[in-house]
Amino acid sequence: MSKKQIKIALAGNPNSGKTTLFNAFTGLKQKVGNYPGITVEKKSGKAKLSDEYNIEIIDLPGTYSLFPKSMDEQVAQQVLCNNTDEDYPDVTIVIADATNLRRSIFLLTQVIDLKMNVVLALNMVDIATKKGILVNVNLLSEELGIQVVAINARKGQGIESLKQVIIKTIDEKPKKPFLDVTKIFKDVIEKANEIRGVENNYASFLTLCKQKLSGELLNRCALNQLCKQHEIIPERIQAKETVKRYKAIDKVIFSCVKKGAPVGKYQFTKKLDDLLIHPFFGYIIFLSVLFLLFQAVFSWSAYPMELIDGLFTDLSIWTANAMPKGMLNDLVVNGILAGLGGIFIFVPQIAFLFAFIAFLEDTGYMARVSFITDKLLRGVGLNGRSIIPLLSGAACAVPAIMSARTISSWKERLITIMVTPLMSCSARLPVYALIISMIIPPDEFLGFNLQGLVMMAFYLLGFLAAIGVAFLMKFIIKSKESSNYIMEMPSYKIPDWKTVIYTIVEKVKIFLFDAGKIIIAISIVLWVLSSFAPGKKFEQIEQKWTGKEDAEMHIAADKLEASYAGIIGKTIEPAIKPLGFDWKIGISLITSFAAREVFVGTMSTIYSVGDDNIQSIQERLKNVKNQETGEAFFTPAVGISLMLFYAFAMQCMSTLAIVYRETKHWKWPVIQFLYMGVLAYLSSFIAYQILS
């Protein structure tokens, strides 16, 4: 028997528990994509509703109303207001925070007025009760004319009843509009209905407020004309309607919500805030949190990384012996497995970093960090909300740049986008980790891991560079618009572990598959480039050394130099020699322009071509000798120069692509690429010349 498939949209304010409810519905069966043409993340998933129904559920971006101010909120409006949209839901769930009922049902009442089949999921009733806020659910349902279900999204309570109610609501529209806009703006709404050819009073009202509902471009002229005739100023009617709507909501709240004395630790958030946003200790605590974060990411992930490294080494040895000798064996072991190992080894660090960021967001601490840093960041042309993109930039610039969308000022958002890639992302982590492990001894310094401290210094350097460049851009980029910063400070919560784990799984997946694809492809191309040479060069080399001492080693080294990869590396060597790099690093630099993490894979491939001793990459690189001096090639000067180059250069095609999509202009990614390139070359040059 085939089941019926229905579409569900999940809407609600930020911090209302929307994502937690979404996770409770779908588990790990989620899909992250994009809405067509824009970069707003689209999260959807499938779930079973009953024996009769399956659902496809979309997690809409958090919004306070159907008057969007950002691209994210625009998406929510688009899906809900346009019944020809492919995601237009059969049933909409609006989730509301019971501790904050007045504000969170504003959106709900708008959805009711759009005549949608809607259910209210009332979350956090338990916390409300503790705070002394008692909600009469049955009365609320009666007043609103829709079904209301009390749930606890975290504990998964009430989900079954919610499912039952959804089924009931498939054929049940709200009984009455919550606020009848025709009573406020009589004839105009009817005329707007006529122009639009749709009998939906509230949707017509929204178009009169200059809201761009999709597919309404044709009607725009006629609607503007209508506004003129009736002397309607869109901003004024929108404000008037909002005030009336809140008055109606206040009446409902008055009858359905009783306020009693708070029970227990109601003061928890206040007390914690006394410390965390203290004018002095707040900053100290923030810096300590960052410090701990990087120490932890570095030292906690060391053990699983060793494990993965060992696993890949064993796998390579096993494969090398199990497969018949020859070209294919070489390709699999030194091309594919070497590349794969280079990716998997960084999963622990990425997982820990995203875990920390998800944890800080979910507890509500990030909002406090924005609050105490807004003024400071604005001094350099950023915004308190830039702290989230900047910190997320320490994980990956791509989602970080996307998260800059919450900044409403275009100039501040643009500057945030332009400097976020200077933050050391997780793709630089492999490069730093590899080089640090070679040039910095694993000693303790003042009780801290010295390698961890150097790592932190590089993260700090990225941050300082970002601040410096932002400051310059503040004077270069012109803008007339005013900037706003209005932000809710949610109550502190113990993070929902499921949400944190889902975030980690999602990000690691993206890293492994999206970055992994490129890395594997490049690994194979590299293997080809370094295993073949023009003409009969390889044969000549073999003839030259056959029978002599250490023949195999010399043949391998000469072959690499003669190969296509060697030719490319040699060509660019004069340009990078002043930075302390040789042609082998040159090859890695070229391949890293697709994505930085390719560096480790490339180094690993280049130095393993023709090498029959399977070693870990660290050991292999440590043994590389400088051909002129005979000493170890990776001196501190070369290492620092290389790390600086990676810290500043824009070597990520995905980031450039996302910057183009977010700024809608090629100018910005090009400027970004150039300024970062110049910064990288200059700082590497200076560092190498001083240190060597």
Added chain:
Amino acid sequence: MQKLANLAIGTKGEIRSISDSDLEQKLLEMGCTPGEKIEVVRRASFGGPVAILVSSYVLSVRKEDALKIDVQLLKDE
């Protein structure tokens, strides 16, 4: 009548009007309607944002924006 930006922590009042149309629209939909009671709960260092308690949640606005919000002070009961 006082500007929100000039109020000390702990001051209670009622929102009267907001003089910037963009700002007004954003604050209105977040529940800062005329007559709504507010309390100043935090002020960030270095002239940073002001946090107010409004209909049982905490909202932060920049000092510059808080200058555009008129508040009628309430006497403590």
